[in-house]
Amino acid sequence: MATLVSSNRVVVKIGSALLVDRKKSELRAEWLHSLAADVAWLKGLGKDVILVSSGSIALGCGVLELPQADLALEQSQAAAAVGQIRLARAYEQALFPYNIKTAQVLVTLEDSENRRRYLNSRATLETLLSLGVVPIVNENDTIATDEIRYGDNDRLAAQVAVTVGADCLILLSDVDGFYSANPSLDSSATRYELIDKITPEIEAMAGDGVSGLSKGGMITKLLAAKVSTAAGCAMVITEGFHHNPLKRLYDGANSTWFSAQTDPQAARKRWIAAMKPRGEISVDQGADRALRSGKSLLPAGITHVEGTFGRGEPLAIVSPEGHKLGQGLSRYTDTETRAIIGCQTHQIEAILGYPGRAALIHRDDMAL
Numbered sequence: 001m002a003t004l005v006s007s008n009r010v011v012v013k014i015g016s017a018l019l020v021d022r023k024k025s026e027l028r029a030e031w032l033h034s035l036a037a038d039v040a041w042l043k044g045l046g047k048d049v050i051l052v053s054s055g056s057i058a059l060g061c062g063v064l065e066l067p068q069a070d071l072a073l074e075q076s077q078a079a080a081a082v083g084q085i086r087l088a089r090a091y092e093q094a095l096f097p098y099n100i101k102t103a104q105v106l107v108t109l110e111d112s113e114n115r116r117r118y119l120n121s122r123a124t125l126e127t128l129l130s131l132g133v134v135p136i137v138n139e140n141d142t143i144a145t146d147e148i149r150y151g152d153n154d155r156l157a158a159q160v161a162v163t164v165g166a167d168c169l170i171l172l173s174d175v176d177g178f179y180s181a182n183p184s185l186d187s188s189a190t191r192y193e194l195i196d197k198i199t200p201e202i203e204a205m206a207g208d209g210v211s212g213l214s215k216g217g218m219i220t221k222l223l224a225a226k227v228s229t230a231a232g233c234a235m236v237i238t239e240g241f242h243h244n245p246l247k248r249l250y251d252g253a254n255s256t257w258f259s260a261q262t263d264p265q266a267a268r269k270r271w272i273a274a275m276k277p278r279g280e281i282s283v284d285q286g287a288d289r290a291l292r293s294g295k296s297l298l299p300a301g302i303t304h305v306e307g308t309f310g311r312g313e314p315l316a317i318v319s320p321e322g323h324k325l326g327q328g329l330s331r332y333t334d335t336e337t338r339a340i341i342g343c344q345t346h347q348i349e350a351i352l353g354y355p356g357r358a359a360l361i362h363r364d365d366m367a368l
């Protein structure tokens with residue numbers, strides 16, 4: 001709870017069963033309106049909000065009059081393509097009365113493994129948030145395959161939380177927290193208020209979902225908790241079926257919190273520092289001083305480039321005395337970098353023939 005109060009950037013995962021009434025294959029419109037009110041309230045408190053919402057397959061099945069279960073992969077993907085339009089429109093309409101703009105963002109697991117795509121999605125999400133937009137994220141089911149599927153959106157939500165450096169991930173579920181055993185099978189199971197560390201004993205308590213609609217149960221939620229907490233983002237599981245689920249959480253509804261193991265910025269720096277550099281950039285005295293005072297590395301301060309690298313790849317940064325200052329992710333290829341060595345920002349477009357980014361290595365992508 002304290003974490004929700006103090007967080008600046010919140011990712012909320014909404015499962016299909018909350019958004020769609022499976023019996024009627026219809027949107028739970030009143031519930032969605034209550035969620036929109038909660039999102040507006042969180043934004044009013046100054047927090048950035050990102051929604052990771054499932055429901056495209058369930059909505060599409062309703063439109064196409066397909067059964068909700070036992071679909072072939074292609075049928076699920078077709079249903080998702082039909083349902084996703086409606087899903088995005090439903091959020092847009094629900095948030096419109098609060099003057100909140102929405103964006104549709106479709107991603108796959110591969111996107112986070114490919115560093116260039118990862119950096120692009122990070123930059124886009126960051127820009128959307130800076131414009132006050134609430135991104136509505138879902139898996140890109142059209143191109144996801146059995147092998148690369150997340151299985152469900154729990155891990156997708158954790159990945160998004162890590163990508164944008166969120167400090168709080170809320171999983172709205174059909175259960176009000178993590179129990180010592182699956183509570184729908186074992187009535188003596190007790191709920192944890194707080195889990196500081198995910199031990200093998202905790203892992204052994206997580207079971208599958210039993211609703212028949214669920215994909216991951218607690219197993220994928222623990223995987224999500226591992227990913228997000230290691231990257232400095234606290235995670236909470238709470239029941240989301242009732243109206244105003246976020247306000248209810250804020251007001252102390254039952255939940256289980258998983259503590260962040262570090263802070264998002266430190267985790268990202270460690271991740272970058274652990275990469276094997278693909279090239280080397282030497283900088284002049286001015287750039288050396290600028291980097292030490294927390295600035296980004298501009299092409300103007302570069303004196304020499306070594307190696308072959310693509311955008312998003314790690315580079316070592318070397319001082320005028322030949323010492324390694326640190327490393328960071330490049331926003332240009334080695335060919336582009338060689339072309340703009342020593343140039344001022346306003347010259348970049350004329351040299352490359354297209355507008356580039358001002359910094360070769362942004363301060364957020366740098367570990368000194």
Ligand SMILES: Nc1ncnc2c1ncn2[C@@H]1O[C@H](COP(=O)(O)OP(=O)(O)O)[C@@H](O)[C@H]1O
Nearest residue numbers: 015173179181182205207209210214216217218
């Ligand atoms: N240790 C556990 N604590 C709580 N729920 C558990 C546990 N193990 C398995 N479950 C099951 O996980 C379900 C929640 O996951 P899931 O059905 O995938 O829902 P969703 O992804 O929509 O939140 C619970 O309803 C419960 O049946």
Ligand SMILES: N[C@@H](CCC(=O)OP(=O)(O)O)C(=O)O
Nearest residue numbers: 015016054055056057152153
């Ligand atoms: N991309 C799919 C996600 C399916 C899914 O993960 O569902 P859920 O287990 O309800 O979160 C959809 O929108 O239907």
